[in-house]
Amino acid sequence: MWRIQVIHGPNLNLLGRREPELYGRFTLAEIDERLRGWAQEQGIEIQSIQSNHEGTLVEAIQQAADWADGLVINPGAYSHYSYAIRDAIRGVGLPAVEVHLSNIYAREPFRHQSVIAPVCVGQISGFSWHSYRLGLEALVTWLEEQTGRRREK
Amino acid sequence: MWRIQVIHGPNLNLLGRREPELYGRFTLAEIDERLRGWAQEQGIEIQSIQSNHEGTLVEAIQQAADWADGLVINPGAYSHYSYAIRDAIRGVGLPAVEVHLSNIYAREPFRHQSVIAPVCVGQISGFSWHSYRLGLEALVTWLEEQTGRRREK
Amino acid sequence: MWRIQVIHGPNLNLLGRREPELYGRFTLAEIDERLRGWAQEQGIEIQSIQSNHEGTLVEAIQQAADWADGLVINPGAYSHYSYAIRDAIRGVGLPAVEVHLSNIYAREPFRHQSVIAPVCVGQISGFSWHSYRLGLEALVTWLEEQTGRRREK
Amino acid sequence: MWRIQVIHGPNLNLLGRREPELYGRFTLAEIDERLRGWAQEQGIEIQSIQSNHEGTLVEAIQQAADWADGLVINPGAYSHYSYAIRDAIRGVGLPAVEVHLSNIYAREPFRHQSVIAPVCVGQISGFSWHSYRLGLEALVTWLEEQTGRRREK
């Protein structure tokens, strides 16, 4: 069974309460529930955490190295300047997929650039909460191909 | 049943024969076959086309407007300068997902920038041929949510 | 009688069908008909061609050198990067006027820059299909002044 | 009958006396006379003014709002840095066409950029004094299409 740490960055705790036309109508709790439901069917175990603190996100990545096989991370606004998160991902050596709810390329220019993507396996953006689900799917597929081990549904 | 046009840009006809460490070991024909198999299970009809010609790609997009519900496009090197392809996508008004086999952020700087992504629903890169599959999944999910119509598996 | 080659670039075959608020409600065929009507009154012979292919546009310019006195060209998205079209115009030595349906300065920044304008006599943008008519008028006036020969209405 | 304010910017009072190879052999008075002649035939009333003062040009635009239907303006060197003129045009809300005697794209790089063009309907450059005539023609055509009112020749 694959174990994945899901990490939600700053302001994602506001989901469902503000700007639904941009981020969708689900709260973060509802998204986590749906992800867990889908994951269980797929034979994937997930843990999820949200923080507005850069340092806490860094440490969540470090601690994931003790039990998880990979990371699905939505770094929120930190995507655009947190070299600390980037170093954490590279430092622990876990495969990571960066996800965004909205299409970062169709928004303000400062959102086009991610300093975290270069140390990830790939990036998925623009599909509201499905970005997380697609990210999990992509990450587990990648793990299966790397190891030859299949998820046990 | 959803109908999706898959479009492969320049040099993708070389897949499986050259640089497998970068693009994977499958040929384009094998990828198309796998995509079709997976799509059939999902109740999705796909057509696919490859061209090295910018004009042909523009016209493939234009013609897709007559029958397809959306586009999954890997513009290859044209991603970085083809405003003609960008105008075609915006002109026909079909929802599109841009995909790349490799993580464009982990390669040369000129590959980080896409002039096509701003007119797409989203972008997926870094998962070899699975990027296409994830792109199809993402696009159909988006269509279902926009229309309330479900795929008929 | 003056002979002018009119050249329409990529995606202009979509005219009248898409984004009328931006490009007007006429199809390309209707524009060509109106231009031909107006030209006939003025004693001008025009040929017109549309292509989405950069190479075909290059060759249309080369072939125009065999019979035409000048070019009115709307290079569409190629305006912003096709040094090949620029070289073709300079290579054949025909006077050319660059035209655009919309005001390129009131749109995205990448549209402000034209690599083709520097090898043209002038540029006209922002007057929907009238840009072509004004371009023809401007080009023939220029030819008359250069040669002392008057159009034969 | 359409009423158009024609505005000539700095150094255009030198026309016909200096650099005829660049700007043509007509004086500004001769150009105004020709424009007036042509306008009368077209059923257009024009007023024209020249000034070397940025502030005077700003005020000419403001005052035109009391009587004119639109502006044809050759901002001369102010094209490249006068945000004050730009604000004036946008402030009064009159449709404006920017014209230049010479092809600004075929001259020094600082002339390629216009800070005024983005608030105009369109731009015409490169046809010596005919640029003004084409500008009038373009502006009145635009007014006719916007209002459904025809010029009364």
Next chain:
Amino acid sequence: MWRIQVIHGPNLNLLGRREPELYGRFTLAEIDERLRGWAQEQGIEIQSIQSNHEGTLVEAIQQAADWADGLVINPGAYSHYSYAIRDAIRGVGLPAVEVHLSNIYAREPFRHQSVIAPVCVGQISGFSWHSYRLGLEALVTWLEEQTGRRREK
């Protein structure tokens, strides 16, 4: 009675102890006391918080949404790179005024640019602790005009 959250960013707890020629001779406690005194006279209730932690500032903004009518924020050095704080302000939808003790244009270039100002009502800088008082005055005036409700002195 209007309720305003005052937020002090990193290193502002050093005020009055260090670099008085740049930031003035008052401690943060003294500034808060003066603000509270002035606010009481004006019929304004204020809460104030200082933190050196970006995440804590993000959460202070989020929590203010439960009780306050607006924000006066001095983001300190975070002004120049914290897109997380920017997203928080936009996310909660409270009107905010950005203030700075010193004139940011008279200091190092990196201080000229604020990533937070674009999501604020306005910005005030250069008047030492009075910048806060002017910010409160400006914010309450703005609230009064938006709602038609007057402060109750």
Next chain:
Amino acid sequence: MWRIQVIHGPNLNLLGRREPELYGRFTLAEIDERLRGWAQEQGIEIQSIQSNHEGTLVEAIQQAADWADGLVINPGAYSHYSYAIRDAIRGVGLPAVEVHLSNIYAREPFRHQSVIAPVCVGQISGFSWHSYRLGLEALVTWLEEQTGRRREK
């Protein structure tokens, strides 16, 4: 009694007549009247002047040095390129506050940069006509602290 010169730059004579959603519904005369009323209560004498001419603004600053204690200036579009106004302010040595009706950071990029702010005491933007009032308040407070002399209400 403090004496302050208020200076209004180009196009501000259009206030109240154009674009009220951007600049408010008051005319410049109404703003001046309100400022004078408020100033009188505060024991402040103000003179105000508006000009569209860069040179006239330079001279208004120079002449203020003969009688005023400071300047409140809204340089309008000249903010972004008039080094002449900047030199005038620094040359006469009067303390100045730069004000703007709208939040310059929430508009086009060219408006973010002010070449005049670096020679001012501070900058206030975004509070419609109140920006002037806040600017006067800020300037007089600054003068009082610098000199120990209080306004005589």
Next chain:
Amino acid sequence: MWRIQVIHGPNLNLLGRREPELYGRFTLAEIDERLRGWAQEQGIEIQSIQSNHEGTLVEAIQQAADWADGLVINPGAYSHYSYAIRDAIRGVGLPAVEVHLSNIYAREPFRHQSVIAPVCVGQISGFSWHSYRLGLEALVTWLEEQTGRRREK
């Protein structure tokens, strides 16, 4: 015997007919004939192709991989933006030499930059048609040193 594909890019079919002071007086056919003559003496077999179409050039490179030992390519204007041609060269893995008739450093700045040169063995420019001959000589010398195999004159 070494086999080399010679590739001529856009507008080179105009050679000898236009701008001889820049490109020399030979037609492309004459250049090809001279190259073939020289090659035969050297024991080298060459094929040559010209196209104005970017896609056709991409495919010429791909097809060369079936029979040729290397490429001598004059990409013309495509040198400056065709990442598609660059990808083709790298994709097929053939050693390539980029050649130009004129010294690209002595012309417009946009010609100094080549996006294709980084994937070539070397670049030769400035010697009119001799650039091709020198390019062939250079490429074959390189091949001989790499393989230890000598050309068989």
Next chain:
Amino acid sequence: MWRIQVIHGPNLNLLGRREPELYGRFTLAEIDERLRGWAQEQGIEIQSIQSNHEGTLVEAIQQAADWADGLVINPGAYSHYSYAIRDAIRGVGLPAVEVHLSNIYAREPFRHQSVIAPVCVGQISGFSWHSYRLGLEALVTWLEEQTGRRREK
């Protein structure tokens, strides 16, 4: 006898009254008197004018063409952005020398760049009021060498 127009730009009427450590202790009247005295000895007739208005400076240059042999101009802050003054100098065709009281390279970066120098014979900066005297000397020497005519002391 050579006739030279001396032109002083914005804020130079403040000379001697403000910032003497930067611009010297002489007033503009004193400088003009010294220049006239020195000129008389040299057999040179000078007229001088100062204006803070860009348009007035443009016209002073235009009018100088009726009587003067050349220009010595200190454009002050307009050096850095007045393409209108540049066009005036080139338009009238008089030889001009640009002078500055202070060393523009030892001040803020925006002062290093002059848009006017490219149309002048030369530039002299850094020698307080002597810059003018050296400029006159340089200009008359240049005129003597061009014409073979000597000043008549």
Next chain:
Amino acid sequence: MWRIQVIHGPNLNLLGRREPELYGRFTLAEIDERLRGWAQEQGIEIQSIQSNHEGTLVEAIQQAADWADGLVINPGAYSHYSYAIRDAIRGVGLPAVEVHLSNIYAREPFRHQSVIAPVCVGQISGFSWHSYRLGLEALVTWLEEQTGRRREK
């Protein structure tokens, strides 16, 4: 006896466990022990702290001002964007030395730039854990020279 605060930034708690070829094989605890041993011999008292939180690092710097004579700081990834840490160092006024384990110039470009170095006495990078020791040595030498006071071994 000199008292120095040693500060370790984000991800340095991973030392010795990850990427030893880049950062060496010692854990942070081992490095601290070695530093303490060496410091004791030198008559230097050191305290050390590690945090992944930007705010905690800011406060560690502020608190060091109560007891320490200087700082040796490895800001990790925060080097490249934390103006908050920069302000803290300048605010408390302690002499600081920035150290890095690896040569930041031999790594990715974003690592070449430090926003913290400008407020430090000096910077040392490239000598694995010895960078700290050299930094201590350098800082104490600097302190001795500034004060004339010698370390008491």
Next chain:
Amino acid sequence: MWRIQVIHGPNLNLLGRREPELYGRFTLAEIDERLRGWAQEQGIEIQSIQSNHEGTLVEAIQQAADWADGLVINPGAYSHYSYAIRDAIRGVGLPAVEVHLSNIYAREPFRHQSVIAPVCVGQISGFSWHSYRLGLEALVTWLEEQTGRRREK
């Protein structure tokens, strides 16, 4: 009597033999002779040196500190990149005037920028060999004003 070191940079030994339209028809020996003649009349002693070697120019500046009161230097092409010469001038503390034979602003862009001018009293360019004479005059005037000592003609 003032003593001035005149320094001629690289390629100036070619003067009079090459490109007279750009640099004039005098050889360097003739220029030195003229300068010496003019200097003697003025009561100035000059030494002059030419070198093509950057290091030799650095040492000429260092040695001048033993006897000269100032430097007149034409750094030739080194103007644009020799920070070593800049450091030498600042290091020895002699007042220096930078001169150029031609107007550097009317030539290639790389010549507009001087890295040496910021450490000089002033700069004179564009008056062929007279630039040296004007430079000597300017430097001695500056010395006289600084010291109150007059040249002894």
Next chain:
Amino acid sequence: MWRIQVIHGPNLNLLGRREPELYGRFTLAEIDERLRGWAQEQGIEIQSIQSNHEGTLVEAIQQAADWADGLVINPGAYSHYSYAIRDAIRGVGLPAVEVHLSNIYAREPFRHQSVIAPVCVGQISGFSWHSYRLGLEALVTWLEEQTGRRREK
């Protein structure tokens, strides 16, 4: 018989001893010997010189003007910044060919740019020592075509 000066720039005296995979296994003496052998067969006389000193290279170019018909120069690292060498080549007016042993486009970005190439006939890079031979061949071919004079083998 043609006479060519061959010039080797800095660090080329290390050839054959260091980095053979980059520069080949021949020493500079061996290269010179091979060049001389080949040249003799071709009826070309060559002199060669190596120096690490920029000034010495400048003078070698100047002295070549007394006897040689042209230059083949490998400026080494000076290619990228020596405007002094550029000025020397243009000053003496000899035709020159710039050569490099390795493909400068396949190396670090700073090596892509040559400040010397714009004043040369052409550039050849990437063929180890053969670059010199090809350069000689190209230069003599160019001389023959310019003069109509043939080499006398």
Next chain:
Amino acid sequence: MWRIQVIHGPNLNLLGRREPELYGRFTLAEIDERLRGWAQEQGIEIQSIQSNHEGTLVEAIQQAADWADGLVINPGAYSHYSYAIRDAIRGVGLPAVEVHLSNIYAREPFRHQSVIAPVCVGQISGFSWHSYRLGLEALVTWLEEQTGRRREK
């Protein structure tokens, strides 16, 4: 015993005589003496050389390869543009440490950038003459770790 070549670049022969607040009060001879004393205690043999000539520095690096184990180099102003020195260091393959007396990050921007640092083991700046000593220490430590050989004190 380790053998190290110490290299001092341009203007360092002025040390102790000029700008002591920037570079310290020791002459270069005194620094060398101290270094030698310290080195002897450490069992290190050093040779030192100073030159203002770029070529001489290049050759000093080349000659060091015959006897030394490494380089400590202060390239002075050449740090910022001497690719020749960079090539020499990489060419000879000796480990090098770049040192600067002052903190290059606290000075003019052009000094922040070093073209030499990328080929060094590390960089030390800001500790006056101790920078050299620390550099020697760092280099020898690095050598010992690489080879397992200890210095023989």
